[in-house]
Amino acid sequence: MILRRFFILFGLFLFSFSCVFASDHTSGNDIGHLMTTLVLQLAIIVIAARIFGLIFSRYLKQPRVLGELVAGMVIGPYALGAFSIPILNQPLFPKIDAVLPISPELYGLAVVASIVLLFLAGLETDLPTFLKFSGIGSLVGLGGVVLSFFLGDMVAVLLLPGVDSFMSPTALFLGTLSTATSVGITARILSEKRKLSSPEGVTILAGAVLDDVIGIIILAIVVGITKISHSGGQVEWGKIAFIAIKAFGFWLILTILGILFAKKISKGLKWLRSNDAMAGVALGIALFLSGLAEMAGLAMIIGAYVVGLSLSQTDMADELRERLYGVYQFLVPVFFCVMGMMVDFSLLGSIFIFGLIYTACAIVGKIVGCGIPAFLAGFNIKGALRIGAGMLPRGEVTLIVASIGLSSGAIGQDMFGVAIMTLLIASIIAPPLLIKSFDGGNGLRNQKLAREDEIGCRIQLNFPSVHISDFIRMRILQAFNNEDFFVHRLNLNSQIYHIKKEDVFVTLIQKNRGIELTTDIDNKPLIKLIVAEEILELKDLLEGVKDLDSPDGMCEDLVYGIFSEDKK
Amino acid sequence: MKKILKKLLTEDTVFPDMTANTKEGIIVELIERLAANRKLKNKRAALKAVMARENKMSTGMENGIAIPHGKSDEITELVAAIGRTSHGVDFNSMDKKPSRIFIMTLSPQSHSGPHLQFLAEVSKLLKDTETREKLLNANSSRDILDILL
Numbered sequence: 001m002i003l004r005r006f007f008i009l010f011g012l013f014l015f016s017f018s019c020v021f022a023s024d025h026t027s028g029n030d031i032g033h034l035m036t037t038l039v040l041q042l043a044i045i046v047i048a049a050r051i052f053g054l055i056f057s058r059y060l061k062q063p064r065v066l067g068e069l070v071a072g073m074v075i076g077p078y079a080l081g082a083f084s085i086p087i088l089n090q091p092l093f094p095k096i097d098a099v100l101p102i103s104p105e106l107y108g109l110a111v112v113a114s115i116v117l118l119f120l121a122g123l124e125t126d127l128p129t130f131l132k133f134s135g136i137g138s139l140v141g142l143g144g145v146v147l148s149f150f151l152g153d154m155v156a157v158l159l160l161p162g163v164d165s166f167m168s169p170t171a172l173f174l175g176t177l178s179t180a181t182s183v184g185i186t187a188r189i190l191s192e193k194r195k196l197s198s199p200e201g202v203t204i205l206a207g208a209v210l211d212d213v214i215g216i217i218i219l220a221i222v223v224g225i226t227k228i229s230h231s232g233g234q235v236e237w238g239k240i241a242f243i244a245i246k247a248f249g250f251w252l253i254l255t256i257l258g259i260l261f262a263k264k265i266s267k268g269l270k271w272l273r274s275n276d277a278m279a280g281v282a283l284g285i286a287l288f289l290s291g292l293a294e295m296a297g298l299a300m301i302i303g304a305y306v307v308g309l310s311l312s313q314t315d316m317a318d319e320l321r322e323r324l325y326g327v328y329q330f331l332v333p334v335f336f337c338v339m340g341m342m343v344d345f346s347l348l349g350s351i352f353i354f355g356l357i358y359t360a361c362a363i364v365g366k367i368v369g370c371g372i373p374a375f376l377a378g379f380n381i382k383g384a385l386r387i388g389a390g391m392l393p394r395g396e397v398t399l400i401v402a403s404i405g406l407s408s409g410a411i412g413q414d415m416f417g418v419a420i421m422t423l424l425i426a427s428i429i430a431p432p433l434l435i436k437s438f439d440g441g442n443g444l445r446n447q448k449l450a451r452e453d454e455i456g457c458r459i460q461l462n463f464p465s466v467h468i469s470d471f472i473r474m475r476i477l478q479a480f481n482n483e484d485f486f487v488h489r490l491n492l493n494s495q496i497y498h499i500k501k502e503d504v505f506v507t508l509i510q511k512n513r514g515i516e517l518t519t520d521i522d523n524k525p526l527i528k529l530i531v532a533e534e535i536l537e538l539k540d541l542l543e544g545v546k547d548l549d550s551p552d553g554m555c556e557d558l559v560y561g562i563f564s565e566d567k568k
Numbered sequence: 569m570k571k572i573l574k575k576l577l578t579e580d581t582v583f584p585d586m587t588a589n590t591k592e593g594i595i596v597e598l599i600e601r602l603a604a605n606r607k608l609k610n611k612r613a614a615l616k617a618v619m620a621r622e623n624k625m626s627t628g629m630e631n632g633i634a635i636p637h638g639k640s641d642e643i644t645e646l647v648a649a650i651g652r653t654s655h656g657v658d659f660n661s662m663d664k665k666p667s668r669i670f671i672m673t674l675s676p677q678s679h680s681g682p683h684l685q686f687l688a689e690v691s692k693l694l695k696d697t698e699t700r701e702k703l704l705n706a707n708s709s710r711d712i713l714d715i716l717l
Contacts, residue, residue, distance in 0.1 A: 482680045501685075526688035533684065536624045 038105045041092060042334070045106075048075045049333035063427055065395065068333045069420065072340020077101050079345065093341065100407055106338055107407070111300065112287075113335035114400045116327055118301040119286040121212065121396070122308020123317050137206020139373035144207065144391050145179045145214045148365025152178030155361050159354055167240075169226040169410035176222050177402055177419050178362040180215045181208050182395025182427075189434050190390070200383055200443050204390035207370060212397065213251070216302050219401055220247030226410045250296055251306060254289065258310025266314035279323030282311060301400055315500045318488030332396075339399045342406065343420050344413040351414045355421040362422050363429070366391045383443025392430035394423040457524045459517045459531065466513055468538065473510045475534040476517075480506070483530075572686050574717055576648040580605040582709040586651040586670070591628075591659050595619065595636050598651050598672050607649075613642035614674050628661025632704075633694055635687050637673040639680055646681035647674045650690075650712065652704065668704060669694065690716070 048071040056067025075081050078101070081093025095101045153175030156163050163170050186208075190201045224243035258265075265285075269278040289303030311317055348355070367388035375384040402419035405411040411419075463469040477487050477497060485501040495510035506519040506527060517527050548554075581602065588597045595618050602608040617638030621627065628634045649672045656666025671690050673683040693716055694700050706712045 479684070482678075483682045483685050504685075522692070523688070525691045526685055529684045529688055529691075536621075539624060 034105065038103070041103075041106060042109075044075055044092060045072075045334055045337045046330070048072075049337040053333060063393075063431075064333075065336050066424060066427060068336035069340040069424065072337035073343050073345070073420075074340075075337075076341030076343070078341075078343060081341070100342065101344070101413070102338060102341055106341075107403075109331070110335050110338040110403065113331035113338075114301055114396065114403075115287060115290045115304040116283070116324070116331050117335065117396050118400070119283065119304040119308040120321060120324060120328055122305040122310075123312050123321050125212075125309050125312045136203050136374065136377040138210050139377060140203055140207035140370045140387055140391070141210030141214065143373040144181065144366045144370035144388075145211055145218070147369030148178040148362055149175040149218065151361035151365045152176075152358065155354075155358050159357065167225065169222070169229050169405075169408075170415065172222040172225060173401065173405040173410045174358065174415060174418075176215065176218050177398055177405070177422070178358075178365055179211065179218060180394060180397035180401060181211045181366065181391045182393050182397060186390040186393060186430070186434060189431055195438055198443075200379070200386045200390065200438075203374065203379075203387055207387070207391060211391065212305070215397055215401075216305060217244075217247050217251055219404065220250075220302060222410075223404060223408065226405075226408050230409060246296070247302075250293065251302055254303070254306040255309060258306055259313060262310045262313050265311065266316055269316065275319055275323055278316065279320050282307070282320050283324060283327070301397075315486050315502055318498050318500060319486045322488055335396070336399070339403060340420065342403070342413070343417050345417075347412075347414040348417050348421070351418055355418040358418055359422045359425045362394070363392060363426060378445050379443050380445045382437065382440060383445075386434070386437045386443055389430060389434040389437050392433070393427045395427065398423050457519060457521045457527075459524075459527055461515045461531065463513050463515070469510060469513045469515055471541070472531075472534055472538060473508065473515055475537055476508065476515070476530060479530045479534055572682050573689055576646065576686055577650065577713060577716065579709040579713065581607060581647070581649045582712050583649065583651045584706060584709055584712055586653045588653075589655070589657060591622070591626075591634075591657065592619070594634075594651065594653070594657055594659070594670055595622070595672075598636070598649050598670060599674075601651075602647060602649050602674075607647050608674065609644070610640075610642045613640045614638065616640065617643065617674065618672070626660035628659030628667055629691075630661065630663045630665070631694075631697075631700060632656065632661075632665060632668040633671070633691075633700075634659040634661065634667040634669070635671045635673075635691075637675075637683060637687065639675050639677045639683075641677045643674050643676050645676065646683055646686075648672065648683070648686050650716075652706075652712070669700070 049068040052067035052071035052074070053064035054067070056062045056070070057064040060067075073079060075093065077091070077093045077095040082091050082095060084091050093102070096103055100107055153166050153171045156171040156174040157166055157168070160170065165171065186204055190198075190204070195201045221240065221244050224247065225240060228239060228243075269281055272278050272281065286304045286307040289307050290300040291303070293303035294300045311320060367385070369388075370391045371384035371388035374387040375381065379387065398419055402411070402416050406413070406416045461472070463472060473495065477499070480499045481487055483501070485499050485504070485506075488498045488500070489496070495508075497508040499506040499508060504519070504523050504526070506517055506523065509516045509518075517531070519527055545551075583598065583601050586594060586597055588594045596615060599608065599611050599614050599618070602614075603611045608614055617640035618636050619638075621638045622636060627636050649670075651670040651672070653668050653670075656668055659667040659670075661667055671687060673686055675681055675683040694703070699715060702715050703712055706715060
């Protein structure tokens with residue numbers, strides 16, 4: 001029923017837009033025509049991405065991004081978008097006969113979206129957690145990257161005709177595609193199961209940071225090798241080493257500079273005294289460094305990621321994320337939808353079996369590659385499986401790598417389809433596997449690891465009603481705000497807040513009548529003082545209610561006459 | 569975080585020779601001394617705010633420490649003070665022991681600034697018995713500042 005309504009609406013939109021488009025089409029104004037096409041395409045993309053995203057998240061209980069990808073496949077140049085619309089006299093998404101099947105304008109928009117995405121991914125990075133668990137996290141991340149890269153590259157060499165070397169750009173891209181983890185889905189599931197701060201949870205998060213960094217550096221190296229290969233040059237080990245050093249050096253220098261100057265940058269941004277201006281300038285810096293990275297022969301997303309990573313350590317990180325949420329909400333569905341549009345269905349049949357084998361290797365690469373180091377580091381089989389499953393989902397980085405591979409000619413439409421197939425399958429099977437794996441007991445052989453997790457302090461409070469709990473929660477958040485903390489609500493569906501100021505970090509969770517605050521043991525006195533003061537305010541409020549003369553009479557006065565004639 | 573202490577505490581706001589013998593006397597004396605050192609303009613509003621907070625619940629803590637504090641719209645900026653007596657004063661403290669160290673903050677009602685963070689930072693330092701002893705035996709404001717900063 002809902003799908004039928006959607007397609008009727010979709011048809012009506014196409015019809016009305018095509019009328020407008022037809023009138024402009026005759027005007028002969030090239031740039032106007034180009035922009036009109038872009039705007040109409042965007043309109044359809046935004047609407048379709050939203051509706052498919054909603055259907056996937058609400059009815060199919062799948063991540064929204066999968067719906068957005070599928071939306072792109074449905075409306076793209078290889079499906080509905082290819083049909084010529086009568087009044088338009090051409091398809092809305094005509095297949096462009098170039099390396100990419102979509103227009104440069106749309107691809108440009110997707111590139112900007114990928115920069116925003118990676119900037120925000122950098123901003124979300126929990127560097128202290130990563131550093132705290134960096135030992136095991138590094139091993140887990142590295143294990144997953146190495147094994148999945150090797151398997152992805154090997155499958156290409158063994159099964160793809162024309163690919164005869166591990167160093168062939170196609171094999172390298174398929175190896176790189178296999179490495180990237182998108183921990184967003186895992187983080188959401190672990191957060192819902194309240195396992196985000198478990199030894200498995202923090203190891204996954206730390207592993208994912210390393211995974212991102214290594215994945216992005218590998219991408220830079222692979223892009224460099226591909227460029228040499230395509231310009232007819234001989235790919236030599238010396239040149240590869242040079243590219244690797246350049247990529248790693250660029251990342252390392254920028255990251256060190258970023259972290260060293262993060263406080264100064266943050267101070268400079270705060271000088272603007274406007275949170276919106278602060279976010280705008282920060283995004284500008286990310287775009288600028290993305291351009292610099294590209295000029296240095298690396299992938300743009302490295303620059304964006306490094307700026308995000310550097311600013312993630314400042315107290316304004318959550319504020320920036322919140323301010324850029326609107327840009328993210330608009331651009332990211334467009335990005336996933338545009339990526340979906342590049343899937344050529346006609347090629348999927350011929351590479352379906354290869355795609356399945358490749359996907360299986362990508363899954364095995366992560367579960368075994370991350371699981372073995374986790375097992376060796378003190379987790380039991382259950383814990384190792386949890387960590388492997390948590391590292392399974394693929395997302396934006398896979399798509400960005402695939403689109404870079406496609407635009408550089410290193411991979412064709414068929415392998416792009418394989419990337420999307422892997423992303424869809426891995427992201428669909430990961431959540432149930434992860435949820436199931438967390439059933440049952442402890443995931444540790446080595447109990448020393450568990451104690452590392454108990455360094456923090458937790459204050460739990462229970463109130464007689466949700467209203468009182470709401471009141472106290474609002475008061476506590478206001479009190480933190482008054483103390484110059486940045487307060488950030490994680491999402492609109494739950495009462496989870498991150499509260500930050502310089503090196504103080506507090507998490508507040510309200511669940512029905514209960515409020516829980518967690519922080520480092522060092523900050524315990526502050527939390528206790530703030531909560532105590534606000535409970536005293538509640539006492540004041542209750543005293544005040546007692547002083548209310550006649551609440552019943554006040555209510556009667558207010559509602560009297562609403563069902564009778566106004567006699568003035 | 570020590571920079572909050574550095575920002576708010578100076579020799580003008582540390583009083584090692586308090587003389588009052590009662591809870592209200594200590595609060596009045598701290599406010600009077602802050603005003604005398606031009607750290608506070610509206611003494612009446614400050615006293616009213618601190619006493620209002622004391623009436624809700626005493627701020628006498630443990631181990632001879634009390635943290636009288638208050639918020640008022642008539643206070644324009646966050647002010648902190650530390651007082652010390654050579655004798656114990658009944659501050660209706662949680663452990664029923666007399667108090668000798670008094671940490672006060674006065675802040676605007678609407679945008680208080682880090683007044684509780686200041687108190688929390690001081691509490692972290694004074695949790696340590698040795699630091700408390702040093703503070704009780706310090707000879708001057710400067711010595712107290714050297715112990716805390």
